[in-house]
Structures are given as structure tokens and as C-alpha cells.
Amino acid sequence: MQETDEDWRTKMEGKMNAQLEKRVYDNYVTILKDELVPALGCTEPIAIAYGAAKAREILGQMPESMEMCCSGNIIKNVKGVTVPNSGGLKGIDVAAVLGVVGGDAKKELEVLEQVTKEHIQKTRELVAKGFCRCALQEGVENLYIVAKVFAGEHSAEVTIINRHTLITKIVKDGKVIYEHKISESASEKGDKSLLNVRDILNFADTVDLADVEEVIGDQIEKNTAISREGVIHPYGAQIGRTLLDVFGNDVRTRARAKAAAGSDARMGGCSMPVVINSGSGNQGMTVSLPVIEYAKEYDATKEQLYRALVVANLISIHQKKYIGSLSAYCGAVSAACGAGAAITYLRGGTYEEVSLTIINTIGNV
Numbered sequence: 566m567q568e569t570d571e572d573w574r575t576k577m578e579g580k581m582n583a584q585l586e587k588r589v590y591d592n593y594v595t596i597l598k599d600e601l602v603p604a605l606g607c608t609e610p611i612a613i614a615y616g617a618a619k620a621r622e623i624l625g626q627m628p629e630s631m632e633m634c635c636s637g638n639i640i641k642n643v644k645g646v647t648v649p650n651s652g653g654l655k656g657i658d659v660a661a662v663l664g665v666v667g668g669d670a671k672k673e674l675e676v677l678e679q680v681t682k683e684h685i686q687k688t689r690e691l692v693a694k695g696f697c698r699c700a701l702q703e704g705v706e707n708l709y710i711v712a713k714v715f716a717g718e719h720s721a722e723v724t725i726i727n728r729h730t731l732i733t734k735i736v737k738d739g740k741v742i743y744e745h746k747i748s749e750s751a752s753e754k755g756d757k758s759l760l761n762v763r764d765i766l767n768f769a770d771t772v773d774l775a776d777v778e779e780v781i782g783d784q785i786e787k788n789t790a791i792s793r794e795g796v797i798h799p800y801g802a803q804i805g806r807t808l809l810d811v812f813g814n815d816v817r818t819r820a821r822a823k824a825a826a827g828s829d830a831r832m833g834g835c836s837m838p839v840v841i842n843s844g845s846g847n848q849g850m851t852v853s854l855p856v857i858e859y860a861k862e863y864d865a866t867k868e869q870l871y872r873a874l875v876v877a878n879l880i881s882i883h884q885k886k887y888i889g890s891l892s893a894y895c896g897a898v899s900a901a902c903g904a905g906a907a908i909t910y911l912r913g914g915t916y917e918e919v920s921l922t923i924i925n926t927i928g929n930v
Contacts, residue, residue: 589759593768593879594776596755600882601780603787603838604674604729604846606649606831609642612729613657614664615676616712621665623737624721628714633661634702636709638892647834650680651688658697661712663688673730675838707889727889729844760883762906762923763916769875774868781871784840784878785857788827788850791837795826800833816862820855820904827854842878842903843885843896851900852877856907865911877907880923902926 604611613633621628635643635657647653648660667684668676691697702709710725722736735743795805805826812818827850831839839846840853856877860870881903888894902923909922 589764590768590772592755592759593765594772596757596760596882597777597780597875597878599754600842600844601784601840601849601878602674603783604841604849605676605678605836605838606834606846607642607646608674608729608841608844608846609639610646610648610657610660611674611676612708612710612725613639613643613660613712614648614668615670615673615730616710616723616725616732617661617664617714618668618670618676619732619735620712620714620721620723621668622670623723623735623742624714624716624719626716626719628665628716630696630698630715631661631665632698632700632713632715633657634700634709634711634713636702636705636707638707639710640699640701646832648677649834650677650685650836651834652682652685653834654685654688654692656692657699658692659688661697661699662691664712665714666691674841678836707892757882757886760879760886762880762883762920765876765879765883766910766916766919768879769872769910772872772875774871777875778871780840781874781878784849784853784874785870787838787840788853789823789857791830791835791839792823792827792850792854794835794837795828795830795833796823798830800826800835801829803829805829816858819862820858823854823858824851842881842900845896845900848881848885848896848900851897852881852903852907855901855904856911859908859911863911869911873907873911876910876919877903879903880906898927898930901930 617631640657643657643660647655648663651659651663663680663684664676666687667680669679670676672678706726708727711722713720713722719738723732724734725731726733733745734741796809805822808818808822808825828847831846839849841849842852853874856873857870860873881900884899884902885896905922905926906919909919
């Protein structure tokens, strides 16, 4: 028998005895609002475009040349993906130059949203002329970007460390005009040390949906839309389309295919935004789209789906606290683990059963 909203609320009231401590509750809401934000395209080239656009803004004029210094993980992640709104172009230099030519730093992870055909053509010309030099910076944080722009005797430099939009230093004409010590203020909003599986489940059971409805609703809407785009059109490797063609339309296949299709579109240069998780659009889709498909399969209510997505997102963020924004460990694994935990929760799983789902997912992968 399908569980009703009244049954769901009764179960919530009987679980865990009492509401979460207010500071923990408020902290979890803050983490969700800070982490679940829209981004356009793969977040590494977007971060490069953002840094470059900010550097031009500080310079106050179109530069005559520029230089990008990046960590190895940034270079790795940018190398093979299409820069969004670039007309199919790839590369660190493309992302940087497009950010300078047509980017709007005020839009942060949607910095390339208003790029035009003229901007793309100008970018092609400047890249061909060697306008941007790119260099590997060793011995730095995994997520490390420095954008430097030059015009005559003037210059500007913007440094991004640890998070895709976290500017830690701005230099103009050799003078530091803005600086934050990483130890003091580079951390995210919300205290992730308070995250644990039991409290996450209790929070999901009891959270006032009005506190999270906007961010979760945005995740459902945007990630579903780009997934649909990846199913309809032949983006990238077409993994999502292939899964559906070969294995059919059962819920297990759909759960994988919809997430893969969204990634196909996003990494293939689709200009539609994605609501990210842990700084990653692919993780944002992996953590949400399988849960959405299982919710459809089992006729879950809107409330049940939203509470399950709270579990998915927070479980994934909880794991990433120990890993960092970029690492050799693929974040799609931790996101899939969050989705698995949420599907177990959606089906009425206990704390012990959700915990075993987490263990099995990580262990198997």
C-alpha cells in the first residue's frame, strides 16, 4: 500500500524523539543553500572564466595579453570538456579568453551566460594569436587558479583557491588590494563538522520544507531539464541515450541514464544551468536525478521527494568534507552514494539500513 502524507508525518513524529538542536538545524539549512547553486557548464572552465573576467574588471580595460597558472587537477578537468557558450571550443585558454571578452564576473558560476557570437569569434581570433599563456603551478592546493592580465604598464591578478568562486587575493599594478587568509575565511558557509548520518536523517524527517523548498525545487527543475536535453539530443558520448536504447526503461536503467544524459549535455557544451553539489554539476545531477526517478516509480509525494533529496545532498556533502573539492577520487562516487542512501530513505529505510547502503556503495565502487 502506498504510504500517505499522514503516514509519513506520523513516522516523522515518532522518530528520534525530539527536534534537532536549533544550531544544527540552522547549520544544515545554511549548508544546503550555500552548496546547491546553479552553474553553467563544467565548473573548472567556468572558474577559470570567472577568474579571468574578474581580472579584466579590476584592470578596467581590455588587456593586451594574459596568463593563467593552474593546479594539475584544474588542468586535468578542463582539458577534455567543451566550454559552455563557446561554440564547441575547448581548453584553458578558451575559457580564460572568453571570460575576458564576454564574461560577467558578477554572475560567478554563470559568468558566461550572456556570451554572444561576436564574443566567440573574438575569442577564436585571440586564442589563435597566442593572447593567453597557460602554465602548470605545482606544490599548490588541488583547486588553484591565478588569472593575470596586462595592458601597457598596467596589470591585474586574481587568485582563486579551494572553491570555484573563492577569490583569495586581488592585485592591481603590483599592489595587493584584497586578500583573505585561507585559514581565516576560505571555508564554506555552515559548519560541515556537524554533519553526521543520524542527524541528517533526523533533519530530513523534521525540516520545515519552507526552509529548503527553493533550493531543492530549483535542483529538481534545472537538473531534470538538462537531463531531458541530453536524452533528446546527441551530446558527447551519449551514454544516457545508449543506456535507454540498450537496456530499456525500467527504473534502475532510468536512474542511471537520466544522470548520464545530464552529464553528456553539460560536458558537451550545453548552455543550460545545473544545480551543483560540492562544487560539481555532475555530482549535482548524480545526487538528484536517480532519486527523482525512483520517486516517480513509487508515486512518492512532493514532500517525500524533497525530504529524500535533503538526505541525498547532505550525505554527499558530508563525504566530500573529508575529500575536498578536487581529488583523484571521483566525486560521482560520493554523489551516487548520497543518491543510494536517499532511495533507501524514500522506501522507509532505517538509520541502520541507510548506513549499510552507504557502506555497500563505497565498498563496491
